[in-house]
Amino acid sequence: MRWRNWAGNQRADGIDVRHPRTTGEIATVLHEASVAGRRVRPIGSGHSFSGIGRPEQVQVVLDRHADLVDITPGGLVTVQAGMTLHRLNAVLAREGWALTNLGDIDRQTVAGALSTGTHGTGAAFGGLATQVRALQLVTADGAVLECGPDHEPEVFSAARLGLGALGVLSTVTVQAVPAFALHMDERPLPLDEVLEDLDGFMTSTDHVEFHWFPHTRGCLAKRNTRVPVSAGLDPLPRWQAVWEDEVLANGAYAGLIAAGRRVPALVPPLARFASTALSPRTATDLSHRVFVSARRFRFRESEYAVPRDAVPDLLRELARLTEQRGWRLPIPTEVRYAAADDVPLSTASGRDTAYVAVHVPARSDPTDYFATFGQLAGEVGGRPHWGKEHDLDAAVLAERYPRFGEFVAVRDRLDPTGTLSNAYLDRVLGSPRRSG
Structure with missing residues (x-):
């Protein structure tokens, strides 16, 4: 079998x-x-x-392990871990x-989403991992652990954002809240x-x-x-949502990418035009319909969590280097906030955080741009x-994450032979300590 990720920059054959x-x-x-000495990686979307x-070698796909298990009267929602977020959102809304x-996807x-640290924005709100209340984890030797704050607490703490390195998540219990609406206000502003x-x-x-438009x-x-659903909804008319989000937004980015591929010099003037063509808009709708945006074009992304006060200088230096080095960047840079949390490998672990995410078209080479961005973020402790x-x-990474050693110790205990590892995890966590 062959596999490729959504962006097409990661591929595997013969699995x-x-x-x-x-x-x-x-x-x-x-x-x-484990007995055969083969490596296994779980995959989502x-x-x-x-x-x-x-x-x-072996890929575990949970697309047939993706059902709702239970919703309690208090809003504890247990699902099989292969359920997609868009299905979960629909179930919860009903x-x-x-x-x-x-997040916006x-x-x-x-x-x-949990294993990679998916987050949204909101200075007082944590990422998805902070909403987890219990989980069932299948470890490398086939053991099944029921984990929560009072049972296997060290494993639970780490496995809320476990990189797929501690085991395969089988079920997850999250704390939901009563349905709410969001009043959306979007408008262009000077950076x-x-x-x-x-x-x-x-x-x-x-x-x-x-979202900052490079070259502008x-x-x-x-x-x-956040507003109560009982206050009433006033969503965008269907025609407006389709026109602005599908035709204008996604179409504009796709056009910028296509034009930049053929004539890179067109990217800066087209980006300036795109940034001035935006119109203010407001609406009120159910939360998941406002949080989430459609992405119809393929891209590659690098994102770092940095101290909040580092963002202005980081963006100004990115703007300066973009012009100096002649990068052509048709996709905006995104800035979000998140609250500090207590998850060992969370990018917001122990500190209030700003996220800066940069993007390039899927079929371009981001090496210089991403490396420079990573260096700038690293100078302020970016994760x-x-x-x-x-x-x-x-x-x-051990220097950037105060609880890095705690996580690795749990990984080495649960998977000392590296059954659940791959080249990426060997690099970012170090090779597992092997028994014997």
């Missing part, structure tokens, strides 16, 4: 693909692989840009519940105005982000305020998103 339906079948696959999901925060599986009081702007309401001094600001492209190794 053995398994589709287990039950926890027992997951355990059998892992036990057999393949939306990671890094090599975290790249299989080397039952009057919602996830308290989401919902194609990932629950397992994949300098946003950066002048970045913290004030990013904390001006519940969920704030902005403009950005698109998005401010979403790379585990599912996005970076070139750091375990020695560097």
